[in-house]
Amino acid sequence: MKHAWSVIAAAASAVLASAAAQAQNYPTRPITTIVPFAAGGPTDVVARIVGEHMSKSLGQQVIVENVAGAGGTTGITRGAQSKPDGYTIMMGHMGTHGAAPALYPKLKYDPTKDFESIGLAAGTPILIVAKKALPANNLKEFIAYAKSNKVSEAHAGVGSVSFTTCTMFNAMIGAKPTRVAYRGTGPSLNDLVGGQVDYMCDQIVNLAEQIKGGQIKAYAIATAARSPALPDVPTTKEAGLPQYQVSAWNALFAPKGTSKDIVTRLNQALGMALDDEATRKRLLDLGAVIPSKQERTTAYLGDFVKKEVARWTPILKAGGVVAE
């Protein structure tokens, strides 16, 4: 009997030793990044741009696996439940790790508890845009107009970035627009350009070219500083709504229980990607905001997620929309 125990103990210590060795050699095979949205969307693009440089510095391919569905929660649920060995990580964002607890009461993960934070990857600023023909020419005029007229707002479906960010915007300015749901940003933007709806909120990536082309007008960008991609668009602070500060941030997470060494290794690789000139340029061209050194730590992201959940929950619950 004793003999059997010692065999088990030896086996266990061997497993532990090999686990430690694994972390040291990590990574020895390709790493899968779950992107909880369809390929080609803003989160996917950020994951691929960052992933390309991380592949180089880690010496193993970082592969993107798109698992779309239910506002990104399908993919993140799968990621949270996968083996915490560092070979499956995920690109979460404002929706999956901020708004989701309020929107999906049956959510199978807790953004604040079920993940190891790797680090913030990029923030994509939110813009408030309107159809060309709308009489209001700046944010102040628009707020007055929206309060005294029947206005319609397009969004990309309950739970989408455009939906959640505009829910906050509407609450702040006290507007009660007719909210029109579309399946994705493309169709909603189409009807905004065509003048069927009055305004919408969405990520800069999706809107910048149409603004530059003069097909829609932008009232404000919800960041502290103007975006180099759209230098003429005032910040919400300049435009008179300083409390509206939102960003569709993207961040890498690992499942709970992933070893510290591995998380640190991934955090370093992410940091190297964000310092790389070519990678930075590609992200900046999209209008993305690259996190500063202080914002890149794992601890910062952990706190940030808690703050985001606390911030979005009351706003969305007050909005009265809850997905099953």
Added chain:
Amino acid sequence: MTELLSHLLLGFSTALTLQNLMLCFIGCMVGTLIGVLPGVGPIATIAMLMPLTFKLEPTGALIMLAGIYYGAQYGGSTTAILVNIPGEATAVVTTLDGHQMARQGRAGVALGIAAIGSFIAGSIATLIIAALGVPLTKLALLFGPAEYFSLMVLGLAFAVVLARGSVFKAIGMIIVGLLLATVGTDLETGEERLTFGIQGLADGIDFAVLAMGLFGFAEVLRNLEAPEARDVVKRAIGRLLPSLEDFKRSLWPILRGTGIGGLLGILPGNGAVLGPFASYAVEKKLARDPHRFGTGAIEGVAGPESANNAGAQTSFIPLLTLGIPPNAVMALMVGAMTIHGVIPGPQVISKAPTLFWGMIASMWIGNLMLLIINLPLIGLWVRLLKVPYRLMFPAILVFCCIGIYSINNSPDDVMLTALFGFFGYALYKVGFEPAPLLLGFVLGRLLEEKMRQALVLSHGSFMTFVERPVSALLLAITLIVVVVAMLPAVSQKRDRVFAEQP
């Protein structure tokens, strides 16, 4: 005119570099191959190959990705004709007459006319994009939710015309299709509908899941039941290329299909899907002997195939001129362009003229390549029919499963496909056709979405559908189509046709 010529010259000088020609060829070849594999669609392929293009310069990368897209559209019809499995929504119609032709030993002719029709359609559509792309953008913007709803209603009327047998059975199938389209999370409220608490259904049923089940799996089941039916296809292969007579019959359908498909392709929200259906309905109505449709009429292949390819090309218009993707594949192209630092939008033409015109020129070159790749391949594809079914069945099933899994990386989808396979087999047993069901499904989601959007915008007034001129016109056409289809004489003739078929 000289401006157009200089633009095209710029485009061809870009597209005709050795590297870009190679990329275009690779794209078309890969596209054809994945199109032929049942279930593996362009979305999964483009997503997988995107990283490979990172090292290329943007124009070359996009030329290759675009090649995959229209190559796949093209290859999808090959499986539709040979084994009755539509790889894409747009190939559903091709199964109707294309597969019948194959059963009669005319698979080569069907494939040939599909290739030639697609080439003609692609060439004309490329010219349309080059000459009229920018002004045509206005058409896309003219279509608000109300107009779109009316267009979908017209599409449903086509579905009735499409049916081979009883009108009532067809309407029944359309309604089942519409119902299946309502499965999933409600867009407005976020509530789940008809999902029975199954996570995999939360985002609705994917088209490929339904189509692979109803056509792919069900077809295998059907053939297992009657293996001798296969021998008909195996024995007589017949000529490989269309005769002059075939070509004469097809010329007008090809041109009409090009017009219809090209026009619908410009519309946002995947109007291109309607193209082949509309073309088929038009050809069936115009034909002197409509009873041949559904039994292997070459017009029923030539028209829809041309419409399909023309639509595939013109759906680039909203993407290139507005930066708004009209369907999922184009959304992926947006992603690819963004990664390459070219964010699609109204300024692409002026900011990146070599890219814009290079891509357009490459479309024509790509179509030529597809013709060159595919005509010699016809012999090979047709010989595939000789593969014994004990080898073919498992291969079809395996490829279907891989393809289905690759859409969402979801095992649930594969199970669901199997379920629809049994459903499709049951439908066949009781004499219902799956094609109207699929059309109802394709249109259903948009129909509901657009109706609700239109009504939300009009604050609940149904008058919005008749007050807006374009919408009213479309509804009027629908009415005419339905009346003609319902006329007693017409429906009598239909029932007789149905009765003639064993």
